[in-house]
Amino acid sequence: MDRTKIIRSAIKKSICALTAAALFLSALVFCAPAAYAGTDKNGTVNSANANLRERPSTASNVIVKLEAGAGVSVLGEETDGWYKVGYENQTGYVRACFIDVMVTGLNDPAVIMMDSPLFKDHDAAGEIAATLPANTQVTVTGSFGSLYQIKTGSRSGYVLKSSVHKYRIISIEQKATVKASGVNLRKEPNTDSEILGTMTKGASVVAHSIQDQWIKVTYSGKTGYIKGNFISYKVSPNITTMATGMRGQAVAAVQLALKRKGFFYPAANGVYGNATRTAVKKFQEMMGLPADGIAGPQTLLLLLGSDGAARLWYNYRDSMPAQKPQKNGKVWLVDWFGGMDKLLKKFDTFEVIDVRTGIHWEMERFGGVTALWHADVCPMTKSDTAAMKKAWGGEFNSSRRPVWIKYGGKYYAASLMGFVHNTSPIKDNGMDGQVCLHFRGSRIHAKPGHIDEAHQACIWEAFSKASKLDDYIAAGKV
Known part of the structure; x- marks a missing residue:
C-alpha cells in the first residue's frame, strides 16, 4: 500500500472513532438526569391531583402524575398560573396552586399580629417549637406555601402567613x-x-x-x-415645590434621598425626569400622601426632614456661562444679562402665566436699586393680585414658581417669587409691595450677586414644559 492510501485509511479510522465517541457522549447527555442548576427555588407538590404537562394548559398531554409531597425544581417565575418545573429526568408545567415554592434570601421586617405557633419545619401540621406572642418583632427570611420562614432573636422557624404583618x-x-x-x-x-x-x-x-x-x-x-x-x-409654605423639568443640585439631593430610602435606582443626575417622578410617586404612596409625582413641601419634609427640606434650596452659584437664546415649542429661554434686561424695559407691562395651573395675570416692571440683578415687578390691578395669590395657594410666601412671560407676542421661561417686600409704584392694586421676577442667570437680593438654584430650577421647568403651554392655549385657558 502506497503512502497516500495509508494516510487516507488512517483519516477514515479517526473520523469513525470520533463519530462513535460523539454518538456515545450524546447518548450519555440525553440519558443523564436533568440538571436544574441556576435556580434558587425548590418546590413541593401539595396535592394528589397534580399533573406534569407538556405545555401550560390543562388540554396538554400529561407527562406524569405527581404524588403529594414530591420535590420539584421551579424553573423561573409563575406565568399565567403555571410553573415550569423539573421533576426527576423530565421538564414540564404544573398548575401554580399545586406547588409550594420555597423562596429564600428575604430580609423583611414584620410583626406577629396574634399569638402564633412557631413550627420547627415547613409543615403546619408538624412539631411546634414555641408560641410567639402578639407584637413579636420578627424578620421574614423566606416563604413556603402558606408559611413564612422567620427569625426572632435566637429562634427561627415557620409561622402562618395569616398571622404576620410585613412592613417597611x-x-x-x-x-x-x-x-x-x-x-x-x-x-x-x-x-x-x-x-x-x-x-x-x-x-x-x-x-x-x-x-x-x-x-x-x-x-x-x-x-x-x-x-x-x-x-x-406642619411645614413651612416657603419651600419651593419640585416637579418634572427642573434641574440642579437640589434635584440631585432629592434623588439621593430617594435612593437612600430604596425608591430610586438610576444615577443622581440632577434632572427631574420621569424616573424621578415615578420614584416620588412611590414614596408618596408609601407615606399616604397624594401620589402625583410632584415633590411639594409635605413630600420634601418626609423625604429630607425639616432641616433638610428647609435647606434644600440653600445652593447658590457665583456665575453662569452665557448662552444664545434657545427655543422649545413656543417658549424661549433667554439670559437675563444682555437679553431680557434689555428687552423688558422699565414700566413695560406683560402677562404672567403660571406653568402648573394655567392661572394668568398682568404685571409691570419698574426700577429700583437692584434693578440690574433681576426684574422688580408688581400686579396691575386688584384682580391681578388675587389671581397671583390663587396660584400661590391663597397666601403669598417666598416659594418660587415656574412661569411663562408673554411679552411682544412671545413666551419666555421665568421664575417668580411670592415674597412681597418694599413698596409698589401702583396704588390700590391689592399688593403692598413688589415681588421678584427672574430669568436665566439673574441674581438675588439675599446673597448679593449670587444666582439662586430654586429660581433656575423653576426656569428650566417652564422651558421644558412648552407642550403644556400648547395645551392651555388649545383649551382656551390662556
Missing part, C-alpha cells in the same frame, strides 16, 4: 395635625386592633414613623397607629 419602617419624627374628626388611635397597625382613643380634626400629634401606610403617633400621652392619609404635616 420609615422614620418621620415630625409634628403633624389630624385632618378629620372621629379618627381612631389604634394599639397596633390594623383596623382590628384595640382603640386607644378617638381624635378630632385639628388635633396635634407627633408622627414617629410609618409602616405600610400606618403612622405611629403620640397623642395626649398615648402612642398608637393611625392611617397616613389622616395626617397633615
Whole structure:
C-alpha cells in the first residue's frame, strides 16, 4: 500500500472513532438526569391531583402524575398560573396552586399580629417549637406555601402567613395635625386592633414613623397607629415645590434621598425626569400622601426632614456661562444679562402665566436699586393680585414658581417669587409691595450677586414644559 492510501485509511479510522465517541457522549447527555442548576427555588407538590404537562394548559398531554409531597425544581417565575418545573429526568408545567415554592434570601421586617405557633419545619401540621406572642418583632427570611420562614432573636422557624404583618419602617419624627374628626388611635397597625382613643380634626400629634401606610403617633400621652392619609404635616409654605423639568443640585439631593430610602435606582443626575417622578410617586404612596409625582413641601419634609427640606434650596452659584437664546415649542429661554434686561424695559407691562395651573395675570416692571440683578415687578390691578395669590395657594410666601412671560407676542421661561417686600409704584392694586421676577442667570437680593438654584430650577421647568403651554392655549385657558 502506497503512502497516500495509508494516510487516507488512517483519516477514515479517526473520523469513525470520533463519530462513535460523539454518538456515545450524546447518548450519555440525553440519558443523564436533568440538571436544574441556576435556580434558587425548590418546590413541593401539595396535592394528589397534580399533573406534569407538556405545555401550560390543562388540554396538554400529561407527562406524569405527581404524588403529594414530591420535590420539584421551579424553573423561573409563575406565568399565567403555571410553573415550569423539573421533576426527576423530565421538564414540564404544573398548575401554580399545586406547588409550594420555597423562596429564600428575604430580609423583611414584620410583626406577629396574634399569638402564633412557631413550627420547627415547613409543615403546619408538624412539631411546634414555641408560641410567639402578639407584637413579636420578627424578620421574614423566606416563604413556603402558606408559611413564612422567620427569625426572632435566637429562634427561627415557620409561622402562618395569616398571622404576620410585613412592613417597611420609615422614620418621620415630625409634628403633624389630624385632618378629620372621629379618627381612631389604634394599639397596633390594623383596623382590628384595640382603640386607644378617638381624635378630632385639628388635633396635634407627633408622627414617629410609618409602616405600610400606618403612622405611629403620640397623642395626649398615648402612642398608637393611625392611617397616613389622616395626617397633615406642619411645614413651612416657603419651600419651593419640585416637579418634572427642573434641574440642579437640589434635584440631585432629592434623588439621593430617594435612593437612600430604596425608591430610586438610576444615577443622581440632577434632572427631574420621569424616573424621578415615578420614584416620588412611590414614596408618596408609601407615606399616604397624594401620589402625583410632584415633590411639594409635605413630600420634601418626609423625604429630607425639616432641616433638610428647609435647606434644600440653600445652593447658590457665583456665575453662569452665557448662552444664545434657545427655543422649545413656543417658549424661549433667554439670559437675563444682555437679553431680557434689555428687552423688558422699565414700566413695560406683560402677562404672567403660571406653568402648573394655567392661572394668568398682568404685571409691570419698574426700577429700583437692584434693578440690574433681576426684574422688580408688581400686579396691575386688584384682580391681578388675587389671581397671583390663587396660584400661590391663597397666601403669598417666598416659594418660587415656574412661569411663562408673554411679552411682544412671545413666551419666555421665568421664575417668580411670592415674597412681597418694599413698596409698589401702583396704588390700590391689592399688593403692598413688589415681588421678584427672574430669568436665566439673574441674581438675588439675599446673597448679593449670587444666582439662586430654586429660581433656575423653576426656569428650566417652564422651558421644558412648552407642550403644556400648547395645551392651555388649545383649551382656551390662556
